Amino acid sequence: GQNIDQPTEMxxxxxxxxxxxxxxxTSGFNGLFWYQQHAGEAPTFLSYNVLDGLEEKGRFSSFLxxxxxxxxxxxxxxxMKDSASYLCAxxxxxxxxxxxxxxxxxxxxxxxx
Amino acid sequence: xxxVSQHPSRVICKSGTSVKIECRSLxxxxxxxxxxxxxxxxxxxxxxxxxxxxxxxxxxxxxxxxFLINHASLTLSTLTVTSAHPEDSSFYICSARxxxxxxxxxxxxxxxxxxxxxx
Numbered sequence: 001g002q003n004i005d006q007p008t009e010m011x012x013x014x015x016x017x018x019x020x021x022x023x024x025x026t027s028g029f030n031g032l033f034w035y036q037q038h039a040g041e042a043p044t045f046l047s048y049n050v051l052d053g054l055e056e057k058g059r060f061s062s063f064l065x066x067x068x069x070x071x072x073x074x075x076x077x078x079x080m081k082d083s084a085s086y087l088c089a090x091x092x093x094x095x096x097x098x099x100x101x102x103x104x105x106x107x108x109x110x111x112x113x
Numbered sequence: 114x115x116x117v118s119q120h121p122s123r124v125i126c127k128s129g130t131s132v133k134i135e136c137r138s139l140x141x142x143x144x145x146x147x148x149x150x151x152x153x154x155x156x157x158x159x160x161x162x163x164x165x166x167x168x169x170x171x172x173x174x175x176x177x178x179x180f181l182i183n184h185a186s187l188t189l190s191t192l193t194v195t196s197a198h199p200e201d202s203s204f205y206i207c208s209a210r211x212x213x214x215x216x217x218x219x220x221x222x223x224x225x226x227x228x229x230x231x232x
Contacts, residue, residue, distance in 0.1 A: 035157070042206045043157060045221035087156060100173050101159040 004104035006088050011110045012078055020073045020086050020107045028093025034062050034073045035087040037106070043087060046073065075109075083111045116140055117209050119224035126197055126231055133193045134227045136207030142187035143209035147221075148180070151204045163190045197231040204228050 003025045012018040024032070031050040037043040047055055049064035049071060061074040075082055085106040094100050116139040126132050136146055146163045161182050163169045169182035181193040190209075194201055208223040 037157075042223040042226040044223060045208070048221075089157070089159075094173060098170060098173075099162075103156040103158065105156050 004088055004090055004102055006086075006104045006107045008105070009108045009110070011112060012075075014078055014080060014111055014113050016078050017074065017076050018078060018109065020075070020088075020109065022071045022073070022088035022104060024069050024071070024088070024090045024102075024104075026069070026090055026092040026102075029066055030091040030093050030099060032062075032064055032071050033087075033089040033091070033101075034060075034071075035089065036082075036084050037087060038084045046086075078111050080111050080113070083109060085109070117143075117207065117222045117224040119207055119227050121227060122225060123228045124230070126229070128198055128231055129196055131193055131195045132197055132229060133191055134205055134207075134229075136190045136192070136209070136224050138188045138209040138222070141209070141211055143190075143211065144187060145210040146184060146190040147208045147210070148182060148190070148192050149206040149208070151206060151226075153204075157206070160192075194229065197229070199231045202229055202231045 006022045033048050034046040035043040036046055047062035049062050052064055052066055054063045059076045064071045085108050087106045088104040089101055091099050091101045118137045120135045144165050148160045149157045150160055151157050159172050160175045161169045161171045163182045163184040165184045165187050171177045179195055184190040204226050206226040208221050210221045
């Protein structure tokens with residue numbers, strides 16, 4: 001089956017670095033996504049990893065290890081506006097030959113001064 | 114960044130009626146658009162992937178006859194919730210993906226969402 005685990009909540013201090021982990025189980029992995037979502041708003045796409053390694057984009061980086069079923073989102077130089085939910089999503093190939101994208105429950109990040 | 118709009122932002126309809134939601138990419142062409150649903154305090158659920166000029170690909174468990182998707186142009190996709198019921202009340206969000214760049218990456222931009230309430 002498919003399963004995605006990420007911590008429910010995290011708290012970090014403004015200016016610090018925080019790492020949000022995501023572990024997953026799939027039968028036909030086809031990519032992993034990270035999204036940011038502020039309460040009551042639509043999400044924002046952050047990153048897409050399909051190959052192992054680190055993808056860096058400004059203050060945000062995403063890492064993937066397909067053999068370990070593991071990804072993390074790294075946020076540097078935290079700002080108060082980074083307080084949001086961070087969603088990990090995995091695209092899995094299903095038996096019918098199509099795909100299914102499963103979202104984790106999200107990690108609520110609180111950035112404190 | 115690129116802009117994706119949705120219309121309407123909120124809609125209230127009676128049970129049994131149909132509702133159409135539009136998703137437009139305003140300043141870029143999107144060969145692929147995605148439709149999501151999100152219930153209160155729950156995570157996103159991808160409903161379908163819409164490719165311009167072809168039939169949408171629905172995720173497992175999503176009824177294609179109930180959620181009709183049309184992607185008639187490179188800037189417009191529509192989702193029609195047919196014969197809506199109260200359990201269809203949800204936050205519907207679209208996103209549009211830009212063309213893949215030379216390095217193999219593409220950006221995905223979300224619309225602001227449409228809050229549907231079925232009474």
